[in-house]
Every structure is written in C-alpha cells, then in structure tokens.
Amino acid sequence: MSALDFTHDAAAHSWVASASGSDFPIQSLPFAVFRRAGEAFRGGAAIGDQILDLAALAKSGAVHDVLAQQALAACTQPALNDYFALGPPAWRALRHALFVLLRSDAAPATVAAVRACLVPQADAQYTLPTRIGNYTDFYTSYFHADNIGRLFSAANDVVPANFHWVPLAYHGRASSVVISGTAVRRPLGQAKPPDAAQPRLGPCAMLDYEIELGLFVGTGNALGTPVPLRDSEQHLFGICLLNDWSARDIQGWEMQPLGPFQAKNFSTSISPWIVTMDALAPYRTPWSRDAKWPQPLVYLDTPANREQGAIDIQLETWLESGPRRARGAGPVRIAKTSFRHQHWTAAQMLAHHTVGGCNLLAGDLLGSGTISGPTAGEAGAMMELTQAGRTPLRFDRGDGEIEQRAFLADGDAVIFRGWCEKPGFARIGFGECRGEVLPALPLAAVGVGG
Amino acid sequence: MSALDFTHDAAAHSWVASASGSDFPIQSLPFAVFRRAGEAFRGGAAIGDQILDLAALAKSGAVHDVLAQQALAACTQPALNDYFALGPPAWRALRHALFVLLRSDAAPATVAAVRACLVPQADAQYTLPTRIGNYTDFYTSYFHADNIGRLFSAANDVVPANFHWVPLAYHGRASSVVISGTAVRRPLGQAKPPDAAQPRLGPCAMLDYEIELGLFVGTGNALGTPVPLRDSEQHLFGICLLNDWSARDIQGWEMQPLGPFQAKNFSTSISPWIVTMDALAPYRTPWSRDAKWPQPLVYLDTPANREQGAIDIQLETWLESGPRRARGAGPVRIAKTSFRHQHWTAAQMLAHHTVGGCNLLAGDLLGSGTISGPTAGEAGAMMELTQAGRTPLRFDRGDGEIEQRAFLADGDAVIFRGWCEKPGFARIGFGECRGEVLPALPLAAVGVGG
Numbered sequence A, B: 001m002s003a004l005d006f007t008h009d010a011a012a013h014s015w016v017a018s019a020s021g022s023d024f025p026i027q028s029l030p031f032a033v034f035r036r037a038g039e040a041f042r043g044g045a046a047i048g049d050q051i052l053d054l055a056a057l058a059k060s061g062a063v064h065d066v067l068a069q070q071a072l073a074a075c076t077q078p079a080l081n082d083y084f085a086l087g088p089p090a091w092r093a094l095r096h097a098l099f100v101l102l103r104s105d106a107a108p109a110t111v112a113a114v115r116a117c118l119v120p121q122a123d124a125q126y127t128l129p130t131r132i133g134n135y136t137d138f139y140t141s142y143f144h145a146d147n148i149g150r151l152f153s154a155a156n157d158v159v160p161a162n163f164h165w166v167p168l169a170y171h172g173r174a175s176s177v178v179i180s181g182t183a184v185r186r187p188l189g190q191a192k193p194p195d196a197a198q199p200r201l202g203p204c205a206m207l208d209y210e211i212e213l214g215l216f217v218g219t220g221n222a223l224g225t226p227v228p229l230r231d232s233e234q235h236l237f238g239i240c241l242l243n244d245w246s247a248r249d250i251q252g253w254e255m256q257p258l259g260p261f262q263a264k265n266f267s268t269s270i271s272p273w274i275v276t277m278d279a280l281a282p283y284r285t286p287w288s289r290d291a292k293w294p295q296p297l298v299y300l301d302t303p304a305n306r307e308q309g310a311i312d313i314q315l316e317t318w319l320e321s322g323p324r325r326a327r328g329a330g331p332v333r334i335a336k337t338s339f340r341h342q343h344w345t346a347a348q349m350l351a352h353h354t355v356g357g358c359n360l361l362a363g364d365l366l367g368s369g370t371i372s373g374p375t376a377g378e379a380g381a382m383m384e385l386t387q388a389g390r391t392p393l394r395f396d397r398g399d400g401e402i403e404q405r406a407f408l409a410d411g412d413a414v415i416f417r418g419w420c421e422k423p424g425f426a427r428i429g430f431g432e433c434r435g436e437v438l439p440a441l442p443l444a445a446v447g448v449g450g
Helices: A054-060 A066-074 A081-085 A088-102 A108-115 A142-152 A229-235 A248-254 A303-308 A322-326 A346-354 B054-060 B066-074 B081-086 B088-102 B108-115 B142-152 B229-235 B248-254 B303-308 B322-326 B346-354
Strands: A031-035 A042-047 A050-053 A118-120 A125-127 A135-138 A169-171 A177-179 A188-191 A200-203 A211-217 A236-243 A268-270 A314-320 A332-338 A365-367 A393-396 A402-405 A413-420 A428-438 B031-035 B042-047 B050-053 B118-120 B125-127 B135-138 B169-171 B177-179 B188-191 B200-203 B211-217 B236-243 B268-270 B314-320 B332-338 B365-367 B393-396 B402-405 B413-420 B428-438
Touching: A042 A054, A050 A054, A054 A066, A054 A108, A066 A081, A066 A088, A088 A108, A169 A346, A169 B169, A188 A248, A211 A314, A211 A346, A229 A236, A229 A346, A236 A346, A236 A413, A236 A428, A268 A428, A332 A393, A346 A365, B042 B054, B050 B054, B054 B066, B054 B108, B066 B081, B066 B088, B081 B088, B088 B108, B169 B346, B188 B248, B211 B314, B211 B346, B229 B236, B229 B346, B236 B346, B236 B413, B236 B428, B268 B428, B332 B393, B346 B365
Parallel strands: A135 A365, A177 A268, B135 B365, B177 B268
Antiparallel strands: A031 A042, A031 A125, A042 A050, A050 A118, A135 A169, A188 A200, A211 A236, A211 A365, A236 A268, A314 A332, A314 A413, A393 A402, A413 A428, B031 B042, B031 B125, B042 B050, B050 B118, B135 B169, B188 B200, B211 B236, B211 B365, B236 B268, B314 B332, B314 B413, B393 B402, B413 B428
16 A cells, blocks of 8 residues: 655645645645647646646656656656556656645745646646556445345345455446546447337436446556455556446346446546545555455455555535536535445455456556445435436426436436545545436437438 | 459469468468567468568558558558558458469569568467457357356256347457467466355366457447448458357356456457458358247348358367377367357447447457357357266377366367358468467465465
C-alpha cells in the first residue's frame, strides 16, 4: 500500500486559489488526458478548477528531478499507458514534483512558469486516459448480489456459493468504454418477456446503470506469471468512477450460460480524472470478512490486506431527467454508498485475475463491480432501487408534478460523484461521470422492415 | 460474399515450385506477420513453403496498381490492423497483384524481382498478425452444446432455449492470445470437486482444448452503428485456426453466473496464417436451420446468408504426447469435423455482435465457438471425446504400450489442421495451430507456502 508522506499534509495549500475546498486540492493531483478544441490530446493534472498541462510543463523546464522528468515526458503523449508502465517510483517522483511546484511556498518565478501551464477545466475536452487494451468487470458487492438474487428467488441464501471464495469477474468490452459526457445510445437487442412464446428484437425496455469504480492497471505482468497478493497493489495506478450501463431485458435472455454480452457492450462510461493510489493513502481502512461467511483461501489473504485493504470512497448517484433539465431544475440524488462495503479488495481482485497466469497490461481497466451498501438507499443500480421496476422512483419533474422511473428514460442523464474524507486529512473528490440516454435507432438500422 | 474470379482458377500454377499440392497454392495467398531472427516483424503472404516478404516487395517496385501499392504499404508494418482497415477493394487489389506476380506466366524479370523477396517458411518466426484490440468467443455448435449438456443432465433437450435464437458469445481475453508454437502453462486456479466441502487452489486437473476458427474483423464499425446482416461479411478479412484452451475444473466452479473467466484467460492460441474470405469463396455452401428448431429472427436472416452463408472448412485435431515425441512417433489424430455444421454463420455472428451498437475494430478477433459435428469422432474438445474423462482416449505411446488421456497431460502438444477442397477447385490449407502444455508453477508463485 502507498505510504503517507508530505503530499498528504492537510495543512498544505496551493497558490492556485480554487484548489482548497474543491474536488481537486493539492493533496489529490489526479491525472487525465485533455485538450482544448483543435489541440492535440496530452496528459494533465487537476488542481482546483484548472488543469496543469503536463506537455507544457515538460517544455517549461520547471521539473528538475530526473525520474520526475522521465515520468513527465511520458505524460506528454495522447494516452498514459507508457507513464503507467514506468511504475510506482516514477509515479511518486512526479507527484512529489507537482506538489512542490503547486504548493503555496513556491518561488515567484516557479509560480509564473507553472501558471503559464494552466488550462481552465471549463475549456477542456477529455478523452480516455489510456488505450484500454483489456477491460474486466468484477462482481464483488455482497449487497448487490443479495439485492439482485432476492428479485428472482425466495430462497434464504440467494448469493451464489462461489461468491464468497472467488472474486467473480467477466471480461468486458474494451472498445466501447467511453469518456464521461459521451451520450449513450439505447441499444437494440433480443429479449424474451416471461410470458412470450419467443424473443423479439427491439429497443431495450429496461435500461439501467451500475455505479462502480474503475481501477487502472499501472504496471502489467508477463503471461504465465501471477502477481501474488502481497505485491498486487503495486500494479494499480489509480481509480476513477465507472458506469456499467446495463440492458436488463437483454441480459435476462442472453446471460445463461456465458454471462453478459450485448447487455453491456453498447457503452461503459468512465470519469476523466484518475485519482492515484498514492492520493488515496489516507482513506485506507481495514478489510475483514464477517465470520458468518467463509474466509478467503490463503492466496487471497495477507495481514496487509486485512489491515489496510479497503478504501472508504463515498459515492452518490444522481438522475437528471429531460424535463428537469429543460426547467433548469438539476439532478436529484437517488442513492449513496461507499466502496468500503465491498466483499473483496482491489488488491484481491488483481491477485485473483492473475492467479492462472493471465497477463495484465499497463492501462488495462478493471471495474470494481456494482457498489451497493447494506441499506435500501445504498443500492448501486436502478434494478435494485425500483425492485426490478415494481416500485418506481418518484421525483419532482421541476414544476411540482411527479415523474416516475422504473428504468431509465430517453433524455435521462445519470451522474456519479465520489469523494474521500477523513478527520485530519483533506477531502478529495473524483469529479463526475455523466452520460445521457439517446433514443434507440429504428429497426431499419439492422435491416428490418427497411 | 466474395465473388469467384481468376484467382480461383484451379488450372493456375505458380513458378514457386512447392506451391501446387501444398497448403498454400497460388489460389490461397494467406497473410501472416513474420521475421527471421533478429529482423523486424512485417507482413508476408504464403506461397508453397515460402513467404513472400511484403516489405521487400513494397521496396521492389514490382507492384504497379495504385490501390495494391497502398495495401502493400500497410502490410510492411509489424501488425496488419491498418491493412485490414483499408477494406475489401484494397484487399482484392493486393490479392490480384500478388496472384499475377506469382503465376507461372510471369515475365522472367518479374520472377527474378519477386524471387528476391521470398523467405523460406522454415526460417521464419511468427507473431500475432494484428494488435488484437478485442477478442470475442462465440458458442455456435449445436452438437458441442448438446454433447456438453448431456454430460451433466439426463433431460431430453439439454441445449439452452436461447441457443437457437441468439448467436451466444462472451468477451474473451485479448492480452493472452498467443501465436501457434507458444507453450501454454497449465494454470493454477480455484476448483471445487463435487464432494468437497470447499474449493482448493491448485494446478488445473482437467486441462482441455477446444477446436475453433478465428475470424478476423477487417473494417470496423462506429460505436452505436450496427452492421446489418446484408453487409456484415464485408467486415470480415479472413479466418485462422484457434485453440480455446479450457480449464474445465476451474470453469465448473467459477462459471455461474458470469461465464468463463480464469478457465480461459491463461492462453488462446491462433495459427499464423489468415486465409482470406476471398480465398474461401469457392468453398461456400448453403446454410439452413433444421425445421425442428426455431428459425432466426429477421435481422439474422437474409437470402444470401441461406444461399452461401456456411463454409466447408474441414478440421482435424491431433495429439502428440511427450512419450510419442521422445520416440519420434509423431502425433495421433483424435478427431475430425467441419465448420459447415455450425448453427450460426460468421455473418450472423458479426451482425448480432453489433446489433446493440457495439463497435468492432479492425484487427479484432472472433472465435467461432467450439466446432463439433454430429458423430462421436467429430467432437471439438477432449471433454466431449472422453465423456468428461469417464472414457479416456487410448493410443500407442510409440513403443507398443498404451497411453491414456482423460484430459491433457504436461508435455502434450495439441495440433489443429484445417483445409478446404471441392471438385473443380484447388485444395487450400490453413497450416497448423500448435501448443504444448507446460507444467503448472508451484504454489509459491502465488504466495502460498513460500
């Protein structure tokens, strides 16, 4: 796990006035790939409402540490894979260098040089931070598994037996991972209502979101060479917000026996800013497994993982309907939870992923799995919040009239927010992950009736 | 579908003497990426026992057609993604140009120039032909699904209901696709014997292969833009052999509810040579669905797909045990089948893959799914051949003694071969896909007992 150092000092402040109290204080320094319209994409670090342009900073000569210079050079590219591949010492050298440059005690000449490298976030366009070679989605929330299981079964224990032993996962679609703000087209697909004799092709009628975190692989491992749990977190670069959009009706029909495919591969949204594992060091918490459940096998159990394996990342889901947006009423919060409830830690996920020799590549993305907490208001998907549509959400549509949602409607925007806070440390945020639902294409687009 | 033209003329011969009667006559001209030791990887086309070095050919000036020159330039790279992205007219222009250069009536100066671009296959090292951005594995053999189902159920119909409606698939692991000849490490993983109280971690005890074809995506499609069935085959570049190595004991424990993960992601092997859809044009056959089964929905049904959708690619599985290899006894054939039995065509697979808007990228790989035929000797996996190990294979180990195999043993090499033949046309082959099983790592590699 990352150690605490001077970059976690809550008393530190930046000369960038907007930093303190924002999602991106000097203690955070998350990474993204951005540009202004017409420019080339390159790496940036967030500070307050600004972006420190790392390509401009590399040219400025303001960074003197050799390892930090090497890291910075890799950040000038339009994807951060090469930077991630450099490993923790290089990541830390750059973090330390950026912190010192941005801290309130920087020399005036430094401030002037670095200020010239700032770009307002309001002017920025973002793209995926890495070329995502592989995307894996885990299934590690007991409460999510339990909530979903109870929708379909009256049994006493609805969570699969392997859930307690295996950090379950499936390979997701890398090509359809999109950056926050990209609209999401409601998919066409096959579904079979329970009372129908045969399936039909049509627009998804049960469109849902799933709130997750996206874990970015930093350094990879060679094919055939597992990463033991004691080392696995050294292979993680950082964390973003992730929306695992899900077509529940398509999923119900296709999922047996091979898992979700068309139900998920139309889009997966991620937030632009990757909060580093180093920045998250203060918010680590113990991980334990309730004694009523099986304890992990030895390869998924270390003292360090029990002492510090979890992370208290607080999460909120907001829904902005088209009518509310039209009236300027803004989104409504529909759920709140924390990553600390997860049944498996990020380190356990990565160790299990490689136990059979699977090779992870720098810049690969791991979805944490839907993050649901123990109470009804902590559900991580609409499926859970509305009991598969039986108890629709109800909210003011912006003019005193009530809107209802069993699942997502065209024009709805789903917005995730996340942050960490702890007494004695700064509050750091994740920004937001946003996607708006576009109506489905006509069936003529797939050659039907056209 | 690709049309027949002068490149399919069975009477044509190459001035490369080894071409006729080999897997790679002039009518085939498959593509690979190769080098000699110490050289840079680049594209090549097979002719007899030689490789036409496309980087050398580009420099030679022997190709005059502008579109063929553009295609050839893309083939000089260490991966063929850019070539695939050029699309069918460019692929065809290069095929026509290569055919004319290699045909027996080429002018002596042409022969001299092109001969200088030949590299013996015996001297070549191969690598993956594309940067595989995404790998999808289908499940489209009724006989495979039926064989597997009967191992676990005495029901009358053991094939899932959705199998007849949906070209079922899951996302596989792109990073662990390896080229033929790469050794395959037996994975460690979790499995739970039926009579055990809890799972254990250990080496896979039921290691298997699956014989499949690998379908390479040529031109991609934009996210949110489906490819209708009438157009879908234009997006396929060609076909190779594929071994979907499978850890059956790990699969049995992990697979519900999200599908196979660790059971598959330790390695997937492909043959180096991609036989183009153009080369396969003569071997197309009608596709139909037995009237006792549901017929496809409209978006998966066109007259062209029924008239020519299937391809008669004949396939063989050979097993070379360590003891046989040590005695120079060579491999034994353990199964034989054909791709023409498949429940869904390649065009249907690609159309279904995109129906919800999923974007395919140039160079993506689709596994056809295990290819099993209607009789016992046409089974596509050891699981089927040995009835989950209950009736082991028996073969001479090379000295008159009998070896038995319930599943694969360390040192076993699995070899796939494939070819097409039809009266009035040349026989074209796929070369081979080979992988040898290495023993598992000790548990200390994952931090256990070390």
